[in-house]
Amino acid sequence: MAESKLAEVMAELAALEDPKARAVNERHGDDHGVNLGRLRALAKRLKTQQDLASRLWETGDTAARLLALLICRPKAFGRDELDAMLREARTPKVHDWLVNYVVKKNPHAEELRLAWLADADPVVASAGWALTTERVAKKPDGLDLSGLLDIIEARMRDAPERLQWAMNHCLAQIGIEHPEHRARAIGIGERLQVLKDYPTPSGCTSPFAPVWITEMVRRQQDSTAV
Template structure:
């Protein structure tokens, strides 16, 4: 599909209700109002198209940018371009989509953690959400010393920008979910920080309590470990075929007298 065809399709797929929802959550104009179901279908039609993805991203259109993260060839993006996309983020709702669809598929995913040092609200948010995603969805940070991250969170979260605070709170939960001594340190950090306040705007969204979520994750892990392993279903023996019936002997007709 060409850029023009794609933009026309986005306009066609939009609904007033979804547009209203995006705007309420702070999405920048232009917005067509296309939710992720139709975007997923459109992504399948397009496949991977780096040229189209770059044009969609450059458009600044909300759903076009969502779609750009879906069709870009993330494993082939050089760091310089990935970093440029991060610096082009313009609202909190785009950031997790960018992290999930692009950063986690990039060979530069761990390098994205440098964004945690950014003074930009959206770039900083992307950095801390990348930390959460790397801890919960990959093994790239397995064996890494996570205590310095807890120290930074405790020191920097109180004075961080709104959505960076939210992302740092999520990172605290992700670090704590790794278990062991790190989990104990994360719980202690959460206790000292207290309730994290995030302005969620005109939405019903709530900021998760780090202590509560870490303990819930631990409880789920313990329950899973105690659960008896499911036995593999026994394979049914193939049904024996009934022996073929012998054809009935033909009756000889008597010779007529």
Template sequence: MEFPELINRLESYGTEQNRKIYRRHGAGENLYGVSTANLKQLKKEIKQDQALAEQLWGTGNYDARILATMIADPKQMQPELLEKWVQEDRSYPVLDALAALAAKLPDPTVWIDEWTSSDDEWIGYAGWHLLAQVATHDKKYPDDYFAPFLSNIETTLQTSKNRTKHGMNNALIAVGLRSEALEAEAVRIAKSLGKVVVDHGETDCKTPDAIAYIEKTKARRAKSKQ
């Protein structure tokens, strides 16, 4: 698919209702308001196209950037480009999508280490979301890999910046759901931290209680196996 055709399709799929919702989630004004279903359909048609992904990202458009992360080729994604992308956007849904892409790279731990150590609220958030992605989807890492991050969460979450704090809480949940040993440590830390308060702006989003979320997810998983 050629770039002009793709942009035209993105624009045609946008709706004012989606634009209103996405703005409340930090999308800014450069957006079309394309549904997730339509983005997934475009991804299915395009599959992977690194050159097209880079063109989409360069527009600065919210929907185009999300699609860019979906069609980018992890094997062709250069470290310098990934670093550039994470520094260029301050919309958490785009950073969520970028972290999902980073998790597919040959060694995402490089970015986990760098981004979770960043003083930048949004890069920090991306790093913790990336850790959650790896904890959830990549089984090759031992429990010991996650232990230092849990210690970091215990000592710094409550004093971290708003969006970084949210990413850390989500990472605590994801790591806690990885194994029984990690669950026990995550629950202990959650009890030690107490209530985690995050300002979600004008959205209806809520910060999940880590212990309750872990228990609920475990129950759902057990039920699905019956």
């Protein structure tokens, strides 16, 4: 029964393949051709199915893994299982969804955050920084924000792309959420110049930390002034 269900879902995913979506996704390093809105609709219909999620993950197919992350039970995974899954997550979208939709909701998140931050693999380390950014925003008690800024200042400019983005996000979040560290966060961004010239579409906020921090703080102040 389980095998037939897996085959049925894989056939549905194959039917959703769209060459235009694949072309767009491949430009971002993702090797699947399924429109994410349709993928979410399929997940909504399937609802939570942990066993099916595990089987979909085991296929190694990117679209199947994304679907697995939408229908799994985040708290059902063990620490070592999540660590192995992260190291298997070959594409940016699978990596991001695994961290944001599963690891952040798992009881082992803090233990994994600390382990991944210190990992020699920059992609794994980027997951540690993503979890740290979440804590900066939502549960900063116990974090050494000055120490994090020290590491960012020393390492971000020469970090590989995925890790650099994650560290930059953490830098911006510290500056946005913690006024006592804001001037230093902006100063680090200005000195390092990371992502200063990143092409930003009209209407979007630049990922350059000084601009990002200033804009988000302005929005917060405007919302409280109303």
